[in-house]
Structure formats: C-alpha cells, structure tokens
Amino acid sequence: MQDNAPSPEPSNNGMVADAYSDNWVDLYAPAPTRPYLRLSRADRPIGTWLLLLPCWWGLTLAMLYDGQPTWHDLWIFIGCAIGAFLMRGAGCTWNDITDREFDAQVARTRSRPIPSGQVTVKGATIWMVVQAVISFAILLTLNSAAIRLGVLALVPVAIYPFAKRFTWWPQMFLGLAFNWGALLAWTAHTGRLDAPAVVLYLAGIAWTLFYDTIYAHQDTEDDALIGVKSTARLFGENSGQWLRRFLMATVGLMGLAVVYAVLPNGSVFALALAILGPWAMGWHMAWQLRGLDIHNSAKMLQLFRVNRDTGIIPLLFFAAALLL
Template sequence: MQEPAPTPDGQVADAVKDNWVDVYAPAWTRPYLRLSRADRPIGTWLLLLPCWWGLALSMLHDQRAGLHDLWIAVGCAIGAWLMRGAGCTWNDITDRGFDGQVERTRSRPIPAGQVTVRGAVIWMCAQSLLAFGILLTFNWAAIGLGVLALLPVAIYPFAKRFTWWPQVFLGLAFNWGALLAWTAHSGRLEAPAVVLYMAGIAWTLFYDTIYAHQDTEDDALIGIKSTARLFGDKTAAWLRRFLMATVGLMGLAVIYAVKPEASVLALVVALGGPWAMGWHMAWQLRGFDTEDNAKLLQLFRANRDTGVIPLVFFGAALLL
C-alpha cells in the first residue's frame, strides 16, 4: 500500500477549496467532519433533493399542505446531513483497505491516520442515532421505511466487489428519501413515489458514472468494479440512456401524482421539471470528457443544480 498523500492540515484531496470545515471548524472536529464529507456538501444535496421531490409531489397529489410539511422538509434536510455522514463513515470503514491505494482517496481520514476505526464506528453510531431521533417525529409508515433504508446503505460499500453496477446500489440508497418523504406527508406509500424513486436511481447512474471515471485506472489495478469501467468508451451513449430514463420516469411520476386532483396548468408546469432537468443533463453530456478529472468533478458537482430544477417547477405548480 502506498503512503497517504500529504495534504495541508489534513485536508482531503477532492474537498471544496476553503470549505467551512477547513477554515472555521475547531481543529479537533475536522477529521470527523471530513469523515462525514462535511467538506464536500454535494453528497448531502444528492441525498436530500429526492426527499424534497417526494414531499412536493405528495402535496401536489392530494392538494394539501400544512406546518408539519415544513417540519418534514427541515427534518429531511437535517436527516440527510446526518445519514450522509453516517453512510460515508461506514463506506470509509469498509473501504479503508482500498482507499489508501487510490490517489483521490488516500488523504481521507482513516487511511491518512487521522481517525481510528474505533473512533469512526462511534462517530457513525452517534450520527445514526441523531437521525433516528428525527425519524421518530414522522408517522409510523415513514419510520418503517426509514429503518428499511439501512439495508441498501449497509450493502452499497460492498457492491463494487461483486457487481459491475455498484451505482445501482448507490441509487437505491440515495433516493430512498423520495419514498420516505412522500409517506411522511401522506401516511402511505403510493405508486407515483415508486416511479419517482426509479427516476432518481436512473439519475444516480448518470451522475455517479461520471464521478467514477476519475478512478478507473486505480480501480482497475485493485480490482474495483464500476459502471465507468464497464462502459469504457461507450459511456456517453449509456449516459444518454440514463438521461432519457430519468426524464421519462420522472414525467410519468408527475402525471400519476398530479393528474387526479390538480389543474391542467399545474400538470403542465410540473412536467416542466423533468423537461428542464433533462436539458441540464444534456449540457453535462456536452462537457463530458473521461480524460479530464477536474471537469468530471465539476460536472458531478453540477448535479446539485440538476436536482434543484424540478423542485422549482414542482413548487410553482403547488401555487396554482
């Protein structure tokens, strides 16, 4: 195994420059916050946005909104931050043998020696318990879904060892909030939420395949599987398929959710969400270059905006 790459003050190689953890957080907290990827907020956004999609479409579905929905939105935001942190901590615990062999991940807290495995386990449990406390403020159906979410979260770090499609398992975990937030509002899981969940999985395949192309050479050397390695020079064609699946499935979810009660105008506005999201994904495709890691990371991070776009349209439809 190679020695961890030295970084200033223990900073992680692919962290956002001058992020709040490296600049403002007390020094003793930084290794743990880096373990939770608090210095790289894009993952929290990618976990949170499907939650807000599910909540917005659920409100559109039954044309009902209240103060508790505001709490669901806030609770999902806090829970996404905590569970993304717990999930990343679990990922780094299970991947500690691999991370030291990959250039981009060698500076992470565990392979860099900033956090012990025991300390990481305690930190993961603390974050999970706090998130569970928030989950308990939702209805029983949502609580049950929240507990079930632990299954794909637990499996994901091992997926790249046994399948060329680990991004599917990431999609299963990262988009679970679409099911949970819909159910937290409505009290039951319904078909539009499931279709929306499938759209989110297709979106995850899109953005995480882009992300995985940063590590293809190192992954090949150590035997890690990914869709980036599987697709190779055919990746752009696969990304187009994921784009079409995302837009088509989200459009179908919108029709199922909005059609029974809302106005035709609300339906048209809400359908503008997946349409505009698709154009943003197409813009990413135009800049996709497997040989430019900086561009790959930029495109991956741009998916925060990709996910916000349909939310804006859903919010506008709610006002009609």
C-alpha cells in the same frame, strides 16, 4: 487494518484531495472536529444535496397528489435536510470504514481521514453511531409508515460499500440508497406509499446512475489496478451512450411520476408547470454531456458537482405548481 492511534495530519493540514479549497470545515471548524467532519463529507456538500433533493421531490409531489399541504410538511422539509446531512455522514463513515484498505491504494482517496491516520476505526465507528442515533430521533417524529421505511433504508446503505466487490453496477446500489428519501418523504406526508412515489424513486435511481458514472471516471485507472468494479469501467469509451440512456430514463420516469401525482387533484396549469420540471432537468443533463471528457478527471469532478443544480431544477417547478 489495525486500530492504531492516528498519525499526525499531513502537511496540507489533513485536507482531503477532492474537497472544495475554501470549504468551511478546513477554514472555520475547530481543529479536533475536522477529521470527523471530513469523514462525514461536510467539506464536500454535494453528496448531501444529492441525498436531500429526492426527499424534497417526494414531499412536493405528495402535496400536489392529495392537495392537502399542512404545517407539518414544513417540519418534514426541515427534518429531511437535517436527516440528509446526518445520514449521509453516517453512510460515508461506514463507507470509509469498509473501504479503508482500498482508499489507501487510490490517489484521490488516500488522504481521507482513516487511511491518512487522522481517525481510528474505533473513533469512526463511534462517530457513525452518534450520527445514526440523532437521525433516528428525527425519524421518530414522523408517522409509523415513514418510520418503517426509514429503518428499511439501512439495508441498501449497509450493502452499498461492498457492491463494488461483486458487481459492475455498484452505482445501482448507490441509487437504491440515495433516492430512498423520495419514498420516505412522500410517505411522511401521505401516511402511505403510492405508485407515483415508486416511479419517482426509479427516476432518481436513473439520475444516480448518470451522475455517479461520471464521478467514477475519476478513478478508473486505480480501480482497475486494485480490482474495484464500476459502471465507468464497464462502459469505458461507450459511457456517453449509456449516460444518454440514463438521461432519457430519468426524464421519462420523472415525467410519468408527475402525471400520476398531479392528475388526481391538480389543475391543468399545475400539471403543465410541473411537467416542465423533468424536461428542464433533462436539458441540464444534456448540457453536461456536451462537456463530457472521461479522460479528464478534473472535468468529471466539475460535472458531477453541478448535479446539485440538476436536481434543484425540477424541485423549483414542483414548488411553483403548488401555488396554482
């Protein structure tokens, strides 16, 4: 695709098809910034939450693990939020650069800034670098072990957009990238990577397989036409059965991570309260399954979006356990 000047915005003022109708970007952001904020998915904040929440899981469990919360943890908490917004934006920009030809052929994605002509590839590349550089500056405020992990995180981020071309499991690669924050935030607190963080990371990957399979069901027909692979296409009518497996893996692995993390220094009451987190999360995922309709794209998008609440649930229990 040639890097031509962007064409005029569509009649909907450039709004992306699956954005929230009342999002702040389309309502309040200065017009020249909107295409770039859309590239970063700022008009669709669910992805930032899904990247951020594993960071906060890792941080809170790390504090339960060693029983030594500090004021620096407040900066880790804030830095994760800023970094999640920026790195999600950089990752989505990279995804849109690599997928621009596919996106132009899919009804839901052809309104994105690059295929719709709002942003050139050159402009998108510059915007991606700006976001990544600011994120790296935040990373440098953490300890050396966390910095090394943060740099290593670029590997799954770089690979993910190409995964749908060579595997039926691109959602696995998304899980590897989106849950890296559990490892990073844990290490930012403790200075080292411990087993509970790795188990928590695996729980997050199972959760990603759950919610992103739901998300991918919006595009199965278009994906089949253009040859894009996904777990939604792979599982088809058996998706409900696979989603239940991912639910059980999420709850089981997160429960194991909680036990590993809290037992060394936490009280019995803290352990009991923290273990309720994955249990309640599982019930929320089960509630989603009761409304599953893989042939209803609007319903699939709705279910995907409620996973922000799914991920907040265990975080609340972990935070409460810190008070005991």
